[in-house]
Amino acid sequence: MTFAIEWLALHIFGVLVAFALLVIVFRKEDTNYKGELILTIACCLVTLVAKSIYIAGGQKETLIVIGKMEYLGKCFGNYCALMFIMRWRNIKIPQWFIHTLLAVNVGFYILIATVDYHHLYYKDYWLSPSKAILSGYTLEISAAPMYYVYMAFLLAEIVTSISIIISSYCSQRSMPNKGKIHFLMVAAMLSPMILLSLRLLGILKGDDPTPLGILLSCIFLSIAVVRYGLFDPVKNAKNYIIDNLNEAFVVTDADHHFLFLNPMAENFVTDIKESGSYCGDGEIYEFLKGSQGFFDWNNRHYQVEETALKTDDFIQGYMLTVVDITKIMEQNRLMKELVLQTEDANRAKTNFVSNMSHEIRTPMNSIVGITEILLRSHHSPKEQEYLLNIQSSGRVLLTIINDVLDCSKMESGKMQLFDEPYDTFSLFHDLKISMENRIANCPLELIYDIDPDIPCTLKGDMGRIRQIITNLVNNAIKYTEKGSIRFTVRVRQKNADKVMLYYAVEDTGIGIRKEDQKILFDAFQRVEIDRNRYVEGTGLGLTISQNLVNMMGGVIEVESEYGKGSKFYFTIEQTIVDPTPMSAVNYEQQKSGVIEKEAESLFIAPGAHILLVDDNDLNLVVAKDLLKPLQMQIDTAENGMQAVDLVQRNHYDLVLMDHMMPVMDGIVATKTIRELPDEKYKKLPIIALTANAMVDARKEFLNAGMNGFVAKPIDFTRICNQLKLWLPKELVQEVSGEEAKQLLMNDISDSEIQPENPETGFSFEEGVKHCGSKEALMKTIRIFYRTIDSKANKIEQCLKEGLISDYVIEVHALKSSALLIGAVPLSEAAKELEDYGKQGKTEVLEEKTPDVLTMYRDLKNILRPYAEKEEDAKKEFSDGEWITALQQIHQCIEQFDLDGVDQIMEQLEEYQVPECIRESMDQLRVYVADVSMEEIMELTDTMTELLRD
Template sequence: MTRYGLRARVITLTLAPTLIIGLLLSAIFSFNRYHDLERQVINSGLSIIEPLAIASEDGLKNNSRESVRRIIGYAHRKNSKFVRSIAVFDYNHDLFVTSNFHPNFESLTFPRNEPIPLLVTSNLNDNTLVLRAPIISESGIISSPRGQQNNPAMGYIAIELDLSSLRLQQYQEIFSAFLVLLTGLGLSGFFAMRLMHDVTRPISHMKNMVDRIRRGHLDVRIEGKMHGELDQLKNGINAMAVSLSEYHVEMQHSIDQATSDLRETLEQLEIQNVELDIAKKRAQEAARVKSEFLANMSHELRTPLNGVIGFTRQMLKTKLSNSQTDYLQTIEKSANNLLTIINDILDFSKLEAGKLALENIPFEFQETLEEVVSLQATSAHEKGLEITLKIDPKVPIGLVGDPLRIQQVLTNLVGNSIKFTERGNIDISVELRSQKEDVVELQFMVRDTGIGISERQQAQLFQAFSQADASISRRYGGTGLGLVITQKLVSQMGGEISLTSRLHQGSTFWFTLRLHATDMPMSELIESQVLNQRSLLLVEPNMQAASITRQTLAQQGLVVTYRSSMPDEVETFDYVLLNLAPNRSNEVGKVEKQVEQALLCAPHVVVGTPSTALALSDHLIQKYQIHCVTKPLSRKKLLQTLAANQESLPEIEIEIPINTETLPLTVMAVDDNPANLKLISALLDERVEHVITCTNGKDAVKQAEARHFDIILMDIQMPHMDGVTACNAIKKTTLNGNTPVIAVTAHAMSGERDRLLKAGMDDYLTKPIEEHVLQQVLMHWSPHTKEDELQKLTIPAQTEVIQQHLISEHSNMIIDWQAALKQSANKEDLAKEMLQMLLDYMPEVSSIVEQALENENFEVEQLIHHVHKLHGSCSYCGVPRLKNVCATIEKALRSGNTIEDIEPELFELQDEMEKVTASAQPYLVESES
């Protein structure tokens, strides 16, 4: 009823009972009266027919029709109002006599094939009632015994009654009941409306008053005289209005008071905010001064330390006595330890200031981790520790992230494990926790069997300049920054780090990272069928190392048999892999005996030696003409060594064929860096007929307007006019509108190729340029290459080249002479000349950097120009560390960072240039000799 108003509810509740009761009473009255009238007519008919049946006996018996007619005629006339006809029938159902003519006597007779009933029967139709009574002979009743079959009825009398007047009277009774019902409903409705008028008007008035109170008119009151509950409701509403008015006044007073208090609080907060802002600026200035101090101090300390380390290494190359060699090695080790501490402090200051930028580049995951293990192996093997690396086979080969920082995190954790472990294993494992599309979540774990850490000490591990206890620093050394830097690096890469440890039972450090998988093509280890189904005996005393090695070999299809030591009985295999434990028990005689046993078992023997046993490796190679690999075993080196042992196998590395014939092409090379331009020109001279060089974009456009070129190699970052602008200008010229323009850039970043191609470039080359890649590009874009040759031509994916360079760039070597030779087409004179040009240019860059650090108004663009030029030169000189620093600075400056923001990196750049200068002379001298 909630959908209806009070008026509808009152009317409904008032009329509904009246209507229901009236209908019931009217129905009962009409029904009873209807049947009473019918019974009254039937009784009247019975009172007529029964005497007539008795009176007609004698006439029917004596066959006196006249006497019977007089009797029934008299009865008909006497009851003519409702009697239509009276007829007498004999026992054969034939009409004996009737009071009047009837059109259808059949309706008055019984069916002829049925006996005459001995009781009065009736037959009611719509407007007629037929009564039939038997005429029974008295003598028949007396003479006939009970139960005889003879019927005593002589005949029967039938009377037809007219019910029209009865029906009219019945309808009158029903109509009267209906009128009474309507009268009752009308009276109920009248009283209900009267009640509604007396109730709803006051209620509506009170509703309007309540609505006004709701809108804020708290001074209104309900007036007028009311009765009963309505009067109580009126008084309640008025009392509520009074209470609301008083509460409103009190609340307004409270609001005014609270507003006043809030205004005072805001004024105090404003004062506090000003004080906090001043304190924040002071703290920022203090942090800047601290960072600047740390950067300056690290620079000032590293400069002489680099000199000490460099000249110590030079002295170690000279002829020295044993004691002098020992002293110099101690000096070098101490200086390196001090340099590590200084680098930790610098990294910590960068992380604390939020200035450490992460790379996002493709890299080969397993090789990146194997580099860490290889670098840490010497320290582990010197203490007799076995170090292992296990990578989940489900981890993708190629990932995108910052390999250098991943290596730094692992190096810190593995270094700590080695430092605090005296015997046992250092086990590194990587598991794939989840992979959704190209996003992989990895869990790295470093387990050791060292001294362990108590729960109380674990709470202090990730605090700066703190260690488990004071004795740790005295016994093992260190700054207490390693784990803090590790934690911050992991957090910055989107992961988390933790540990589980028990005192005297070892520790397990683990951290997680989210990286992106890449479909970048990676280098194949060997042909898949080379080692398939070959038998190999693996001899490895360490169970953990044996399990990992077996998994690696089994994945390549080898059938591996494992033994912890060389078996006494001779068994036949294709290979024997004999791994030596990293301890002092590897006496030459014992090892030789094991090798001789291995040679009896297989024609091809590979010995895995600790990284501290290089002399033993050389001895075994010279004496037995076998292969030795350094532990921990690199997957790639191990499989290539096994494949190289098999004489019948195809070559492991498949070189891309290079067409050495000179192509009939005219090529223009554009680069603002003289060293880069010289190398590109040298590479092109061997491959094309004519080479034109330009040092900037404007000159290139002028040359393109003057003559036609078959191909143009265009540097991107150039002063005055960059490569993209020059490319678009050349495309508008008449002579070179369709000439392919190949972008040449040192930026090996993801998405760089697509960006340059969309900008108008036709293809893309990454510095340093690989010879076979250059040859393939020239042949691909040459107008003289035939269609069938073009279809067979496969241009190596630039991402592979990028990946190779990125791996080399993250090398720890100051000068990678092998990379320099490779980048100079294996021309030693050209490599020497390129390195010398770099050395000649570095003083100019150093001067520019000093000016930038001293002059606050120094132009950033000028610094970007020189750093970019130095970056390009580094691409061809095999100086990965210097190239990395240049790339970091250039990227930071182009991202909008100020010179002040990258002061530590600029100091690091100067340090690296000094290191390159100090390390370059031996290579130049060797080249000359």
């Protein structure tokens, strides 16, 4: 009995300790984990109270009810303790975890509360003699499986809590009483865990000692809270921050009486009171509020923020934060002065650079123009080399000057965009020619990937778009020694009025490091100067391109992997003038070259059935038209997967397979066809169509099972040779030379071909042979016809003035142009004159030249029907479009883009010339031919004014 009383007293002491701890924690400052700790202590209190009542004794039924009450504290005490520790250590707890853990505890408690109705938790329970209970009897149990499951669950919760505490101790660097607090926390968790484990292992027998562990937990927590300030770090941190603020911090009641002043505020208020200017808390408060949140004191500037302290819309007081902004205002004043000085200096620099660039460009235009003229004359190899060096250096210098001018325009805000209608096919065609010329002497492959659905006429600044692309492509060429450069244009979005175009230039060059990409678009910046010291450039191209793209409403971006290549891309919006797809309008231009010069390679195969595979619809149309003279039946597929399907459903004698395609590329498609079960698929001829003609690519095609390849753009002779080689011999029908010519010229109507007379010295058939197609011949005849008089006069003048080297150049040109149009006798006569000229036989030239020029001039009457027919067929061109074209010529001359001038002039020949500028147009042709740059700029301005009038 004595032991039972002592045991009861110990538990009552535990109740008192738990209650005291509950009161202490309740009165502590609020924290985000205070509620969990209060619930934990409350559960401990419930457990200890229930255990005390249990020890006091009672009947079997009473003890069972009290035991269920004790379990209420046990079930939720561990759960609350775990939640407290996790929040104490600022661990983000997912809601699903909280709810799941709570549901498990609730489930176990329901299981315990209903032990009277099942045997899942206890198999049986009975009264047994005990010295620890005042009544002399305790409740013994026979545990069921769920009892051990729940005990294991309780231990798992405790172990998790201890693990978090240990992890916190290892990660905490600066925490007052770190070791002691963590030790007490671990001890608080270990106490019930150890006693519960000993009980389950059967080491501790008799009355359940677990509440004693809970009592120890409460004692350890009390020491941590009271002795070592478990809650105090938060309060201390707040006080420390407020006291050490560089701002004055004031709290008042609703009547503006001071309730709290931090040290900074106390000094401030003391100074104000000692000045005698203000007295009383209210007056000082109003002064501190300032006017519109600002006030001055002792030659210093302050900013004030007032906050009302409310509870349920009732104002209890106010809080003022006063910040000294004297240094900030002084720095702002100095910054404004520096900005003004910088702007003045920048304007002076911009004006100087602009004026200097103009002064340099004027003589440079003359130097480069004269060099261009001299290069058209005959010189010794050494002189030719000097002239080429002058030309190359002059162009580099002009490029630098133009870049500097553009940069200065952008900095001064004078750069403007001129939105004018432009032909998209012309833009991309010109860019393609320019790119091909640029990489002519480089081991690079140009991949030209243009969306055929781009509208044929857009409104925007075509010259600036060309400049952006040219800059990006030139950069790609500079930093790419081998591999490829891909130029891509895609339609991203399109509606009735606007189209969003995506441009990209991608290379396989040296790439750009991540740290260098940050400065890539800065002016005059060049990355890896040591490595790229031999690369020409000013470092302005990307800066100018970025600014132009920004002016067009886009953003230029870069993706690069060092050592593997780079990709520059941007998206800009353009206004649609004519929504017709570019491919439809320019189909006839893009299929030029269908008539092959080598007619002897032609055959027909009307019984052949082939499959043409390409992901580009335009490529399919062009290829089918190209192969039309062969009379084959041609099916098409847009990707490798379609090709595999068609090959299985139809019989084909041969497959022309593009290499790079979406869904399934040509190599994978070929391998798939070769792996089909029927033996015929292994023998089916498959020819690759590819722009990649490198040796490694050829090996890859052959390894995939392809029989051969034809490089893009498709050469008619080569594809005929491959088809003739791999088509079944019984399907190939040879044709005679005359029949081949007739097939190749079947698109020329009889009305367009004048009856040929050998005495005229002109053969339309011969012209088609040399030009490649009827369209190309008609265009060449028109140019040849228009220049007969001026060229003949120039030959006469050169001979008369003794300029034999110029004479040789002119008759050499006549030899080639006459052969192109089919004027073979004139070509042979011009060659004879060229030979005499090279030999210096002036007397022979004076004797024979008049007869040759007569033959030359006589061709004008013979060619007139063709030339006039072409003139009548010219398209109409609005005055606005003529003005845009003339302005572009002027701009090209300013940038010394002679190729651009030639391209624009060539395009203008396709349109009818307005009556008001016909004479000027003839003069412009002469100036362009003579590279008279200043005269071209003046004349284009004059023609523009005439058109506007």
